[in-house]
Amino acid sequence: MPRAGLTPDRVARAAADLADERGWEQLTLAAVADSLGVRQPSLYKHVASLAALRRMVSRLAVTELGERLMSAVAGRSGTDALQQLAAAYRRYAHERPGRYAASVVAPAPGDDEHARVGEAIIATIAAVLRGYHIGDGPADESVLHAIRALRAVLHGFVALEAAGGYALALDLDESYRRLVDGFDAALRRQAEQPRDAGTPVGATTVRGAR
Amino acid sequence: MPRAGLTPDRVARAAADLADERGWEQLTLAAVADSLGVRQPSLYKHVASLAALRRMVSRLAVTELGERLMSAVAGRSGTDALQQLAAAYRRYAHERPGRYAASVVAPAPGDDEHARVGEAIIATIAAVLRGYHIGDGPADESVLHAIRALRAVLHGFVALEAAGGYALALDLDESYRRLVDGFDAALRRQAEQPRDAGTPVGATTVRGAR
């Protein structure tokens, strides 16, 4: 019997593909083995457990998403960069739903590679937001809060979309466009009038619908 | 052998409690049976399957969340209502993490009760947003897009928070406050200058951080 020539990487890739096809929750070692033409226990020569495999897929997904975001904003800035970032983010979630779901799970403590690629995404987002010149100095935390806000906006939309949470017969592209435009407007607004303690600042563009 | 006195409702409630304690993903019929002091197959006299039980928990959660949101905004309007709504939403996700996760799954086609309570949440959100007077007429879809945007913002934040996605040592309450304030500002802005086709409108308040 010829060998299958598996490697941890090939296994992770097959698992990621299966997650995209059948769903991240439905990912199973049995199915992965099957798709690789191998018996299920054989996988244990390459991965420690199902949980470990999931972590590998998660790392893989974060890496891929990071690359896509990075190249989406390369050479751009301001509104243009933000729009391209948002479009690339949602596109990835559509094209690779299983990987996207995997990308959301937090790195295991001690998984430095995973943490590193995760921070690369944050860095890309931070670079885009810095183009808006919000906050008054290097010590200002406004950009950090803005990163959280943007991630919430992007993930919230694509997650609800994927969950079938937007039932209404109303154009999703339009909703997303307005959401991103609104965020952009809020950033500009915040740049104009930096928030002193107590003064509400920023605003999410709103023309959303259920 | 005295009877346990189970009902579909009691089973669903026990399942919801377990989901809160151990996680929605880890919800298992075996654990539910155990917590009810009953053998596992006995549950089948009350629920059709694990999937059906999950749907019941989901319905339960949507109902509860809807009640909380409703009472949070009762007698309030504008910024006040929005802030209370947002606070109640996040509080529910914190207090009942398993139920919250359950509440996000879309109603099964044909589950009218589930759809109904889901729409009650939308109605509550819509009521709050209508207080901002965005859009120019009854036919304007701005409010619908705004509902989607607000849901994305709220869910995105609490989902990333629950997933451990906000690793930075930066106050989460403050991030959320700024996010909601920003959304509020964006709504006001949009009310002032209703968007004609092509004009970017609305903005998410931004002082987020990762």
Added chain:
DNA sequence: ACCGCCAGCTATAGCTATTAGCCTTTTAGT
């Protein structure tokens, strides 16, 4: 050609969902 390692295999244990069939408690009808 020879040797050793390691990848993939079979066998198996333990957990979960689900079905079938039994038996006893409860309830409804007279």
Added chain:
DNA sequence: ACTAAAAGGCTAATAGCTATAGCTGGCGGT
């Protein structure tokens, strides 16, 4: 009350999944 039907809980059994143990043969290095 009496009884028959219905309902609720049980044991037994099946099937799929993860995970471990131990065997075996292919392949690279000498």
